[in-house]
Amino acid sequence: MKTAIDHREFGPKDASKVFKKLRTCSRTFFHILNREFGHPKELEELAADSLAGGILQQGQQCGMLWGASLAVGGEAYRKCKDQNEAICVAIKATQDIMESFSKNENTINCRDITHCDFSSKLSFAKYMLSGRFLYCFKMADRWAPDAVKAALNGLSYKEIDEHSVSISCATEVARNMGASDEEMIMVAGFAGGMGLSGAACGALSAAIWMKSLAWHREESKKSSLKNPSIKKTLETFYETTGSKIRCDDITGINFNTLDDHTNFIRNGGCDSLLKVLAKS
Template sequence: MKTTMHQTGSGTKDASKVFRKLRTCSRTFFHILNNEFGHSKELEERAADSLAGGILQEGHQCGMLWGASLAVGAEAYRKCKDPNEAIAVAMKATQYIMSSFMKNEHTINCRDITHCDFSSKLSFAKYMLSGRFLYCFKMADRWAPEAVEAAIDGLSYNEIDEYPVSISCATEVAKKMGASAEEMIMVAGFAGGLGLSGAACGALSAAIWMKSLSWCREESKKSSLKNPGAKRTLETFYKATGSKIRCDDITGLNFNTIDEHTDFIINGGCDSLLKVLAKS
């Protein structure tokens, strides 16, 4: 499977302008990468608003990463005929993107970057008045070209035959929620806490995005960031996990390979949690 190299477009040169227009980091990078791959997905991109600020503004993995992962998932679906290959490619490409991001920011977490607790009005006021919010715009401009390059490199990974069976927890929960074949692959890279990183649960983010996608189909042009269904999903998740959110805390495992994660899911790992999320 080969991905055609695209010349870096205007979206990467003016990422901060796109960011100001679209208003959330997650939607911005989903949009930028979609445009680089020659496809537009307004509805799906708007649904990604709910992953901004580190998943409903909870401060976990930066929304830029969630949005970029959705975009490479969509491209993997278009490029791969076999679903197992598409899942593996989406997961690998997400890992490439995260590696690029870590190289620049030395963290993947929103709160470490923004120094803001978005649930606190005082913290948010400090974030705005101090001008710290401008850092995110500058970061978007700086990282966008590298994000595209990392995405293309990851999508061109040519050793996917190593993974004849590939399963993503995020894909599984999306499937239980009635996702299309494309939507299931779009979230595949969320697996194991996003790119198998062990951070905040990828299945949770997949469920939130699916809830937001459904909401966006009914609420034309509105942002999904304040989508009440997504909020309920998060509350249900916390009750089921005893307020844990990190994949490595919930599973007690670190997934070093796609095979390890696949075997975990095949053997019933997180099955009850996936069912709770699907019904939330």
């Protein structure tokens, strides 16, 4: 009789060790998946610090998800024949990663997991003194093998209409900020609040990551959380959206398919917000 094999035996076993070294969950999972793919990206990974704790520590989607999505976007760029296919694959892989994460944690949001408001010194102190931060290290070890499996599954997606057009709001912001073709696809999975989920705005995250990447290239290798310009981007975003951050609240739409999202953007949906973010 055959014994069922636990795929965790074959996945990364050092996630918490990497986490302790790199210090943010977003950078950790960007790095771990890049390592699996054989394409490390030091500055790009460092720029992902700004997405730790749910977009500048605002408590939305866990940074592990933002980092993993950037990694599968990069791999989609390398393996796909054109931009339309790469965007589609990046979004599908991001969706698979999100589903895997949610099955493990029953949520995708940082604050639900950490019980911490990182903007509050008191809340952060409680997070550290209570030992709750240790849960994140354990979670990283537990989820890393599943994250790799989900990423590879999503990246193998083949059901793509070669004549269809695929648009990601995050890619459009990156394009308008002067991103390379690779960088545009790296953020593609952020579309529609990450994987078309309707959660916190993916275009915002793309703008913040792009600004952080530029900052690292020009000025500093310190954590991008220390970059003053990205805080201004967040303030401008809130002013433009009336303090809304969720994609479904901003757009009033639930995107069921990539075609839905593509048509929305092609028809001018969020056009003014995307321009504001690109110029912020």
